[in-house]
Amino acid sequence: MDDKAITMSMLVADNLVKTFPNPDGGEKRAVDGLSFTVDRGQIYGLLGPNGAGKTTTLRMLSGLMTPTSGTATLAGFDVGRDPMEVKRVLGFLTANTGLYQRLSPRELLIYFGQLYGMAVQEAGARADHLIEWLRIGEFSHLRCGALSTGQKQRVNIARALVPDPPILIMDEPTLGLDVLSNRVILEFIKRERDGGKTIILSTHYLDEAEDMCDKIGLLHDGQLVAEGDLASLRGLAGEQRLSNIFLKLIHADEMVGAITG
Amino acid sequence: MSARHRIHTIYWKELIDILRDRRTLIAMIVVPIVLYPLLMLGSVQAVTAQGESLSVEQLVLGTVGNQARGRLLRMIESDRVALERRKAEAEAQGEDVSELPEPLQVSKVKLFGSEEALAEAVATRQIYAGVVFSDNRLIGPQHYDAQVTVTVRADFEEIRSSFAAHRLEALIGRVNERMTQTRLAAERLPPQFFEPFVVEEVDLSSPPSILGQILPLILILMTITGAIYPAIDLTAGERERGTLETLMVCPVPVMDLVVGKFLVVTTVAIMGAALNLASVTATVYYGGFDQVIASSEGSLRIGTMLLILLALIPFAVLMYAIMIAVCSYARTFKEAQNYVTPVILAVLIPGGIAAFPATRLEGIMLVMPVGNMVALTKEMLLGGAVGGWDIAMVLFSTSLYAAAAIAIAAGIFGKESVVFSDAGSFGSMFSRRLLKRTNAATASMGLLTLALLFPLWFYVQTALSPREGESAISLLQNSAWLMGLLFVGLPVVLLVYRKVNVASALSLRIPSPRYMLGGVLVGLSAWVVTHELAVFQQMVVATPEAVVNSSVQMAEALKAMNPLVVIFLIALVPAICEETLFRGFLLGALRGSGRRFPAIIASACIFGVFHFFIFKFVLTASLGIVLAYLCWQSRSILPSVIAHFLHNGLQVSTIFAPEWQQWIGIPTAKEGAAEWAHLPFHVLIAGGVVFVIGIGICRTRSLRGLRTPIVASAEGA
Numbered sequence: 001m002d003d004k005a006i007t008m009s010m011l012v013a014d015n016l017v018k019t020f021p022n023p024d025g026g027e028k029r030a031v032d033g034l035s036f037t038v039d040r041g042q043i044y045g046l047l048g049p050n051g052a053g054k055t056t057t058l059r060m061l062s063g064l065m066t067p068t069s070g071t072a073t074l075a076g077f078d079v080g081r082d083p084m085e086v087k088r089v090l091g092f093l094t095a096n097t098g099l100y101q102r103l104s105p106r107e108l109l110i111y112f113g114q115l116y117g118m119a120v121q122e123a124g125a126r127a128d129h130l131i132e133w134l135r136i137g138e139f140s141h142l143r144c145g146a147l148s149t150g151q152k153q154r155v156n157i158a159r160a161l162v163p164d165p166p167i168l169i170m171d172e173p174t175l176g177l178d179v180l181s182n183r184v185i186l187e188f189i190k191r192e193r194d195g196g197k198t199i200i201l202s203t204h205y206l207d208e209a210e211d212m213c214d215k216i217g218l219l220h221d222g223q224l225v226a227e228g229d230l231a232s233l234r235g236l237a238g239e240q241r242l243s244n245i246f247l248k249l250i251h252a253d254e255m256v257g258a259i260t261g
Numbered sequence: 262m263s264a265r266h267r268i269h270t271i272y273w274k275e276l277i278d279i280l281r282d283r284r285t286l287i288a289m290i291v292v293p294i295v296l297y298p299l300l301m302l303g304s305v306q307a308v309t310a311q312g313e314s315l316s317v318e319q320l321v322l323g324t325v326g327n328q329a330r331g332r333l334l335r336m337i338e339s340d341r342v343a344l345e346r347r348k349a350e351a352e353a354q355g356e357d358v359s360e361l362p363e364p365l366q367v368s369k370v371k372l373f374g375s376e377e378a379l380a381e382a383v384a385t386r387q388i389y390a391g392v393v394f395s396d397n398r399l400i401g402p403q404h405y406d407a408q409v410t411v412t413v414r415a416d417f418e419e420i421r422s423s424f425a426a427h428r429l430e431a432l433i434g435r436v437n438e439r440m441t442q443t444r445l446a447a448e449r450l451p452p453q454f455f456e457p458f459v460v461e462e463v464d465l466s467s468p469p470s471i472l473g474q475i476l477p478l479i480l481i482l483m484t485i486t487g488a489i490y491p492a493i494d495l496t497a498g499e500r501e502r503g504t505l506e507t508l509m510v511c512p513v514p515v516m517d518l519v520v521g522k523f524l525v526v527t528t529v530a531i532m533g534a535a536l537n538l539a540s541v542t543a544t545v546y547y548g549g550f551d552q553v554i555a556s557s558e559g560s561l562r563i564g565t566m567l568l569i570l571l572a573l574i575p576f577a578v579l580m581y582a583i584m585i586a587v588c589s590y591a592r593t594f595k596e597a598q599n600y601v602t603p604v605i606l607a608v609l610i611p612g613g614i615a616a617f618p619a620t621r622l623e624g625i626m627l628v629m630p631v632g633n634m635v636a637l638t639k640e641m642l643l644g645g646a647v648g649g650w651d652i653a654m655v656l657f658s659t660s661l662y663a664a665a666a667i668a669i670a671a672g673i674f675g676k677e678s679v680v681f682s683d684a685g686s687f688g689s690m691f692s693r694r695l696l697k698r699t700n701a702a703t704a705s706m707g708l709l710t711l712a713l714l715f716p717l718w719f720y721v722q723t724a725l726s727p728r729e730g731e732s733a734i735s736l737l738q739n740s741a742w743l744m745g746l747l748f749v750g751l752p753v754v755l756l757v758y759r760k761v762n763v764a765s766a767l768s769l770r771i772p773s774p775r776y777m778l779g780g781v782l783v784g785l786s787a788w789v790v791t792h793e794l795a796v797f798q799q800m801v802v803a804t805p806e807a808v809v810n811s812s813v814q815m816a817e818a819l820k821a822m823n824p825l826v827v828i829f830l831i832a833l834v835p836a837i838c839e840e841t842l843f844r845g846f847l848l849g850a851l852r853g854s855g856r857r858f859p860a861i862i863a864s865a866c867i868f869g870v871f872h873f874f875i876f877k878f879v880l881t882a883s884l885g886i887v888l889a890y891l892c893w894q895s896r897s898i899l900p901s902v903i904a905h906f907l908h909n910g911l912q913v914s915t916i917f918a919p920e921w922q923q924w925i926g927i928p929t930a931k932e933g934a935a936e937w938a939h940l941p942f943h944v945l946i947a948g949g950v951v952f953v954i955g956i957g958i959c960r961t962r963s964l965r966g967l968r969t970p971i972v973a974s975a976e977g978a
Contacts, residue, residue, distance in 0.1 A: 062510050064506065
């Protein structure tokens with residue numbers, strides 16, 4: 001309890017905006033003034049339909065994209081000012097990240113360990129630990145190109161965990177996985193949370209979010225429509241299931257827009 | 262972690278990755294080792310075989326008139342008899358007979374009614390060559406004062422015909438020689454009577470083998486091809502497979518990534534080149550090609566080969582830096598392949614020029630990208646001594662280009678628009694229906710147009726280079742209207758097609774008077790600055806005499822013309838056309854970036870490059886910076902048109918009224934050398950002050966005609 005009192009937010013997004021130029025010369029606001037905070041040991045779920053701005057938000061948080069305006073702070077480091085420090089405290093995972101096809105999982109993990117500044121032995125030890133932890137052992141010597149989707153995703157998670165980062169950003173980590181792999185990965189994410197990691201998860205599988213997240217932000221057209229834990233969202237929308245809450249909130253938002261606009 | 266450690270890590274990983282790829286191995290090892298030696302030996306064989314067969318081939322000749330035909334056949338027959346007798350004598354004395362000339366073999370001598378018919382037959386290749394005697398008098402050893410001209414008609418562009426002609430000339434030569442000997446013997450004169458001096462040539466050049474000529478190009482080609490695949494794989498390939506995003510999320514600076522990858526590509530290519538060089542050397546030595554080995558003994562020593570390999574490294578560095586830069590821009594493997602092809606073609610042009618036998622490693626060739634490397638390799642292969650300064654110059658300039666290319670590559674590689682552009686294709690760029698009306702050309706449109714114009718304008722300039730008997734005025738006229746067509750016409754057509762507001766895209770608006778005044782002041786004083794720059798440049802790189810001479814000749818030619826016409830053609834037309842293209846169109850397109858000095862410098866460098874003259878580059882680029890500054894500040898091309906017109910006009914006026922320079926105290930240049938003297942101090946100061954005032958007036962930027970920002974209100978909404 002007193003731990004909570006001194007916890008500062010591990011991740012702070014402050015009025016993030018990202019615009020993309022349209023081919024016609026205009027602009028599209030993919031993320032439009034987004035602010036939220038995530039505390040240590042929390043799973044924050046960023047929910048929204050395709051094109052809501054989830055991926056763009058996560059890319060800005062990880063320093064892959066420069067915000068048009070606004071800032072984000074991870075573990076006290078500003079994304080704009082200290083991008084290298086931010087990358088150091090961060091594990092980033094997406095559904096469509098590729099692996100080097102011609103390296104084995106073990107080689108790959110060692111390579112990334114070295115990129116994070118580890119010596120070869122240290123990286124090797126870390127790789128072996130992760131291989132055991134995520135049960136990669138039976139295919140750790142094969143080339144990544146030969147692995148199944150579920151196996152690849154496990155290697156990818158191991159890759160994100162190589163530097164043992166305090167913050168994990170996961171962009172739809174279960175996309176395209178079968179039920180079994182899905183379960184393995186979700187269990188793993190919970191374990192990491194319980195181990196004290198700060199996790200941001202984007203998904204459009206609402207059941208998954210309902211089950212996993214301590215705090216949920218509903219994203220629509222680049223803006224946060226609602227935010228809170230499941231109970232407060234239920235109260236806000238007067239619905240039980242998250243999918244209904246979601247639809248209702250977006251719909252309501254549009255109704256409001258139609259009336260005031 | 263140090264950058265060295267990171268680059269080291271990246272390097273080894275990428276090297277393992279790339280060497281595990283079968284496609285790389287094929288491109289790197291199998292293709293060069295098997296294909297190029299085969300290709301080379303094949304062509305050497307073909308050329309040698311052709312040469313041999315041509316020199317013993319049975320000729321089809323032609324003559325006019327039966328008498329001439331009989332005479333020719335008798336000549337050939339008596340020559341054959343004489344040659345065979347000589348051969349028999351030589352053999353009897355045990356001498357080497359392989360060097361003795363072969364008798365002419367004729368399969369047919371056709372008869373023609375006239376010389377015209379004969380010429381026609383040569384042109385249509387019915388006969389190899391025609392022989393015409395100036396008269397049909399017979400000449401014996403006793404006819405001392407008689408002389409008959411034997412005309413050999415042949416097409417020297419055609420190899421069979423020219424070989425036949427040479428053999429005929431050799432025949433006449435032998436006939437002459439024998440008759441002279443008979444006459445000398447009759448007069449009891451020794452052979453020395455006729456030839457008090459005998460010329461004997463001792464060829465000290467290392468034999469200019471075919472190999473020496475083509476090997477540099479082959480080497481360079483295989484150095485490039487060996488690395489195309491890895492270059493694409495490590496850039497566009499990485500993006501296509503989705504690993505780039507993962508990599509970019511690691512705490513590794515983009516520069517380290519690019520450098521690491523670039524080193525891998527270079528290693529792979531050097532390995533390929535070394536394998537190639539070894540295999541070429543081995544094939545030549547053990548392939549059983551006597552001629553090739555004999556004639557290239559001096560040039561294919563192991564030491565030379567190592568030196569060449571060493572020299573290839575900076576070249577490889579430049580090539581892969583360019584390739585990585587080009588491929589970094591591509592999103593997919595296929596796209597990258599499309600980008601690489603024109604790059605290779607572009608490289609082959611200077612490479613090919615340098616491979617010409619007459620090209621030496623001197624002057625511009627020392628700093629010409631790719632060309633200098635080919636020329637250096639060639640000189641080393643041909644055994645020429647290459648000075649240390651020359652080698653240093655080649656290496657330095659190449660490294661400079663390579664560094665620039667790596668910097669560009671690093672800039673492109675990490676760009677988020679490149680990392681994440683999933684959508685957008687070239688197709689949509691060309692569909693006019695989807696276009697919206699805009700006020701300015703985009704940067705890519707600007708650069709693309711200039712890239713298109715560049716070869717066109719180069720071609721125009723080459724086609725318009727002064728020729729004998731052509732008047733200077735017609736040259737200038739042609740140049741003027743072509744400049745109008747290309748520099749103004751083409752951009753306008755493109756802008757209209759792309760639905761861009763022409764007036765606004767070309768900055769065609771009336772600026773406030775102070776910018777006009779600035780333009781006038783700069784135009785009046787810029788020559789002081791350019792003159793001093795020229796003097797400094799002269800101290801670093803001397804302008805070749807030929808260049809100076811040709812401009813002196815041009816000035817002479819212009820002197821005879823109407824001054825108003827000359828001013829129109831040399832000052833007004835370029836001022837309007839060049840300003841429209843470089844300041845209006847190009848700078849306008851780059852203006853979108855909002856970065857003033859990069860845009861100004863980029864446009865100025867392109868302006869300089871468009872003058873196709875390395876000796877003018879510094880001058881034109883500097884002038885370009887000044888003019889671009891005027892245009893950027895005023896948002897109008899008028900001030901820079903004025904300045905450009907005045908600058909060129911003053912230069913022209915020195916031709917027609919050289920007195921004005923004397924009036925302000927500049928000693929007139931009587932000789933070319935005096936042209937490079939510094940200006941008198943007072944002129945320097947006065948000109949400098951006027952120039953600075955002119956620039957200073959334009960210091961604050963015009964806000965006129967600024968587009969209303971589209972999204973300005975969104976923040977408050």
